[in-house]
Amino acid sequence: DERQFVIHLSSGEQLQVQLPSYQAPATKDASGYFVAADRTDLLDLFIGSEGTLGLVTQVQVGIIPLPSDIFSCMAFFSDVESAVAFVKSARQASRDLENPLDALAIEYYDPHALRLLRPDYPRIPENAGAAVYFEQATSQDDEIVLMEWVELLEEHGCMEDFSGFSEKEKAEMVEIRHAVPEFCHRGVRQHGTYKIATDVAVPDEALDAILAAYHDIGEASGVPYVLFGHIGNNHLHWDFIPENKQQLTAAKQAFIDLSRRGVELGGTISAEHGVGKKSYEENGASYPYLYMMYGEQGLRETALTKHQLDPMHILNRGNIVPADFLDSLQRDSG
Structure with a gap:
C-alpha cells in the first residue's frame, strides 16, 4: 500500500504508519502533512510537520557557492x-x-x-x-x-x-x-x-x-x-x-x-x-484551520498518522489537529 509505512526501530519494534487519504495541493504548501499524488517519501512527511511527528537529531547539508x-x-x-x-x-x-x-x-x-x-x-x-x-x-x-x-x-x-x-x-x-x-x-x-x-x-x-x-x-x-x-x-x-x-x-x-x-x-x-493551533469562526462555531481544506475526515486521518508515530501525544500537542481528536484515539487504543 503506497499510503502505508513500516518503520523498523533499533529496538526491533515495528511501527505501522497509515498516511491520510488526502493529497497535498500541487503548489507551495505548509498545511498539514505532505501526502504526494503517487508515493510519499517518509522524509517529506516529517518536513513541515510542525514538530508533531518527531525530533530531528542530525542534519546533513549541502553548500552551494554564492x-x-x-x-x-x-x-x-x-x-x-x-x-x-x-x-x-x-x-x-x-x-x-x-x-x-x-x-x-x-x-x-x-x-x-x-x-x-x-x-x-x-x-x-x-x-x-x-x-x-x-x-x-x-x-x-x-x-x-x-x-x-x-x-x-x-x-x-x-x-x-x-x-x-x-x-x-x-x-x-x-x-x-x-x-x-x-x-x-x-x-x-x-x-x-x-x-x-x-x-x-x-x-x-x-x-x-x-x-x-x-x-x-x-x-x-x-x-x-x-x-x-x-x-x-x-x-x-x-x-x-x-x-x-x-x-x-x-x-x-x-x-x-x-x-x-x-x-x-x-x-x-x-x-x-503552517496551521499551528489556529482556528476560525463561522456561523457561531469554531473550526480547526485545516478543516477548511480536508474536512473532519481529513483531520481524523491526520490525527491517526500522528498517533501512530507519537502514541503518547507529547510532541506539540494541538498543532495541526485538535487535542480532542488525539484523545479519542488514545481512549480507543487504551
Whole structure:
C-alpha cells in the first residue's frame, strides 16, 4: 500500500504508519502533512510537520557557492494587468533552460501597497498602478542577461524601473519589500486593532482567478488592505489593516472567503507559516484551520498518522489537529 509505512526501530519494534487519504495541493504548501499524488517519501512527511511527528537529531547539508553577483530590479507598470503579464512571461522564461533569464525571486506590489509606501519612498512613480521586483544571479559583466530583461520589460509596457547594481541600491529595494508589512503593523497599532493576513497559494493556472478574488473580496469588505509578496509561486500576502472593531469583523470574514476560494482553485490555506493551533469562526462555531481544506475526515486521518508515530501525544500537542481528536484515539487504543 503506497499510503502505508513500516518503520523498523533499533529496538526491533515495528511501527505501522497509515498516511491520510488526502493529497497535498500541487503548489507551495505548509498545511498539514505532505501526502504526494503517487508515493510519499517518509522524509517529506516529517518536513513541515510542525514538530508533531518527531525530533530531528542530525542534519546533513549541502553548500552551494554564492553567485558572483545578483542583479536586482524594481519595475513599475501602469496597471495590474501589465504587471501580471510580465510576471507570467518572466516565469516562463526562467523555466526554459535555454533562455538566459532565470529569476531567483519575483515579488509583486499592488496599487494599495504602492500608496502605502510612497510617503516614505518618493522614488515610486505617482502614476504607477503596480510593481514587480525581481532578482537574477549574474556575472559582473553579463550584458546579455541585462538586455534580455530590458526587452521583456519594454514588451510589457514597463513605465519606469530602478535597478540595483551597488550594494546600497540593492539594500534599498530589499528595505522597500520589508517595509510593507512593517507599515501595516504601524497602521493597526495606531487604530488599536490587529492585522488579518492570508497565506494562500494556488497553482499557476489559477493566478488570474485568485487575483480577481483578492480584488473583489477585498473591495467588498470595505477594509483597507494591501496585496504583495511572492507572486513567482502565486503566494501573495493579503494584509488587512482594520481601523475599528467592525472592520476587524469584516476582515476576518474576508479572510475565510478568500482562503476557501484558494482551496476551490486547488491551492492551500497556508503556503508558508503552517496551521499551528489556529482556528476560525463561522456561523457561531469554531473550526480547526485545516478543516477548511480536508474536512473532519481529513483531520481524523491526520490525527491517526500522528498517533501512530507519537502514541503518547507529547510532541506539540494541538498543532495541526485538535487535542480532542488525539484523545479519542488514545481512549480507543487504551
